[in-house]
Amino acid sequence: MIAERAPVLVGVGQVRGNRDRTVAGAREPLRLLADAVHAAAADACETGTRLLRELDAISLTHVASWAYDDLAGRLAERLAAAPTHTVAASLGGHWPAALLDAAAARIAAGETRIELVAGAEAAASTAVLARAGVDPGADLGWTIDPGGPTPIGPDEMGSPAMVAAGIALPRRFYPMVDTALGHALGEEPAETIAAGAELFAALSAVAADNPFAWNPVARSASEIARVGPDNRMVGEPYTLGMTAMPLVDQSAALLLTSVAVAREHGVAEERMVHVWGGAGSDDAPDVLARADLAGSPALCAAFDRALAAAGLASEEIDVVDVYSCFPVVPRLAARYLGLPPSAVTGATGGHSAFGGPLSSYTLHALAACAERIRAGARTALVHANGGHLTRQHAVVLGREAHVDGYVGDPVPHSVAEPGPPLCAAEGEVTVEAATVEYDRDGLPAQAFLVALTQDGERVAGCTAEGDAASARALTLFPDGPAAAPGPAVVGRRVRVGWVGDRIQVDPAR
Template sequence: MKPAEVQDRADRAPVIVGVGQVVDRPGHAASGLQPSELMAQALERADADGKGGWLAQIDSLDLIHSVSWPYQDPLGAVTERLRLAPHHQNYGPVGGETPVRYLHEAACKIAAGEIEVAAVCGGEAEYTVRLAQRQEVDLPWLERSPNWQQPRDRSYLHSLARAHGLNQPVFVYPLYEVACQAAWGQTPQEGLAESADLWAGLSQVAAANPYAFIREPRSAAEIAKVSPSNRPIAWPYSKLMVANPVVNQGAAFIVTSLARARAAGIQEDRLVHVGPGAAANELRDWLSRERYDQSVAQDCVLESVLAQAGLSGPEIEWVELYSCFPCVPKMARRSLQMASDRAISVTGGLTFFGAPLNNYMAHAIAAMVARLRDQPASCGLVYGQGEFVTKHHALMLGGGARPWPGEAHARERAEAQVVPTAAPAVATEATGSIRVESGTVLFGRDGIPTHGVVVGRSSDNARTLARVPASDQRGIDALMRPDRTPVGRMARLYKADDGLLECAFD
């Protein structure tokens, strides 16, 4: 390659020049900021953070899918407010990994010379929406879509999973948690302690973050103990271990080329280079996957990013591991071979910082930029995840993770493919006994179990689901024993009056 071509690629290296965040805590719903205003203010702050003048230059805008107030024209709500007219405008699908994906895609386009300035933003106001319902206030916001449909369509899930009530992430991630504990040789009590320690660390990070929604640090003992303010959700997770979407938050970031940033006079130590990234997916139907004691797609993504950056997990100074539920960062840090006392977030996690639905990782990117500006030679890993441990995207940021210009931004690495695995057959009908593969207990808002569900393998190794009735105290206790995992135990199948399989432990 000629020296001029090398220099041209170096000039096109993508860098983050500005980040902006907004948090809104209204006392009355009428004074709450709507999502489009949170997004617009975040973009204005990102522009100011980049020393101004970038909004008029934006030729690519990606808007993170907003759920709390589904606008009739989401993109128009933001572009009209800021008088923007980017050539490329995209309103994305649901997914917690999407902010990372949009940053990765923008970096690839900038490196290829297809665009010059890109912006990504998102915002949610679920706190105000629920406050308005309690206060019986009609919110004077922009028009909602009359044809809006819940974006969390679950029709792709197996009918058996839906029939047993396992159609929400909060009820499925516990299956990974239970299976992982058994694979790691932990008792449930030991697994709970690890989760509580991790989440206590997240609460400390959130307490120091001015954009966090909950800034009260919690001890591991508080997080581990079920109480009226920490009710059980789905064994072994309680309220203080699950994502908290009832927040008002907005975040944005602006990306351009190194040459353009330098031409704007931005100091080098404020430019955060976008390094290599990777994406991969599991099968969308979680019941049809090979296993629950690891995520093959997660491993592939993290291994690919490390290999591209020429780094090992312990060499990365800063990490943001998606923390919707404890099993996700616990699996990730083992894949990265990180020490158990390493911090897993620079932001505060989706419980304490808050979970603005699909937009948490935009806040995480903003928080990571702040750390990397403080230490320009360091590097940071941002890893986002969506659906049911389904969609995975990771990206390296910072000077310490910048390979030769051009190599880091191969377009195909931003495109997620399903990682092939050897999945078992799923049986809607089964007899005899099953060997427990995982299981959980679902709770009502009153803290009382509604039922348990066992994922099990029959004698021919087919997978099925079986309910444990709330009236079967012995079965519920078997799923929730603190000193013994249910994984590997045998349970007898029988058919209930409604036609679903139930099981009883021997």
């Protein structure tokens, strides 16, 4: 019975749309979604449309580029399906792995027979249409109930303390973690930058061979690290080439069933990819309440539990695909797994080169890893990251069934540990993490700081825009971003003061 109920991926479908960014090429997310689902059905077997009609469950990742009242219901209507279970996930990059894991658990338990996990984004097209003055609903017939880009609520941006400190945006938070990690590892800033550039160069080489990649061009590490007109500094230590590209039109769909049902539908044995199971872990949503900003206990715990359940060591995994919105995430993963950075670049291509369709990116990673297993790999470990290194989920796929069938635990475990109390102190502090953000003209715009007082309390804040003196006190590039970086900022003592709700920073005397 365990072998018959073992969950398997039987169909994967991916779509890349409107790469030329034209008004005529724009497709709304619902259509992209349906196209990917039909591709997954065709990939599964000759009677794949029958699989769709018999769907028990549809789980969808969050769509940010267009709003829907009941996207799963609208999709089911297009597929002539009548699922009894639907999930509309909230914002978060961890959801593809978590949804797949939960679907596999239901199939293994006999609660469902056939499940669909899918997602889509059309942010490239919505941007093109906005610039052209085209109304997607009125002019192109996109869904208008409710329609329009999905608003992101304040609770999804981070805690009030994070918002007040200006670090709720991922492009500010993740580089700060990398500065803290670099200090913890004893790296000079030039080494941190080189490590990130080498990782993203390796990812671009993977994307270059991926037909669904948004930017399928291999780039060198020096090209990614070098600051120039087409590769400005975004937030130290990250150039544009080391940041996610969310303005893409991409969709992916995964069809999941049991071995028994797959055989009923004529799916070839060699097309079945076994979902061994996974594990999830959560950290404190408020990053300023965490014990340490230089790592991710949740990431470590998710890997630990997923690999332990699978009975595998990290070096036994053939393909490791790690969420790669910014270099610090695969850097953390590689170090914890004890693998060289090149070993975690997987099968997709990363958010910069492949594209970063927000919450649905890891659907593409799961599809790409399934294809690698069909091509001969024995096992794959797929990692997904949500929020501010907040929610982590890892899933193990296999060419053969696990001896114990499904061995996952889709319910996330909390690993949050209390951190230093937050205060608004003035005077000398020690930098814990920092970044300087640049504007589109390549000039320093604003600095962001997290620091510790002599009493062990935490101070966090952002400078006023245009406060060049504070930016100079925290920058890695005293001679400008096109020059070589200077010494590390983290660990340095500086003096802070407050003007209203903005922090001022001076070198310590």
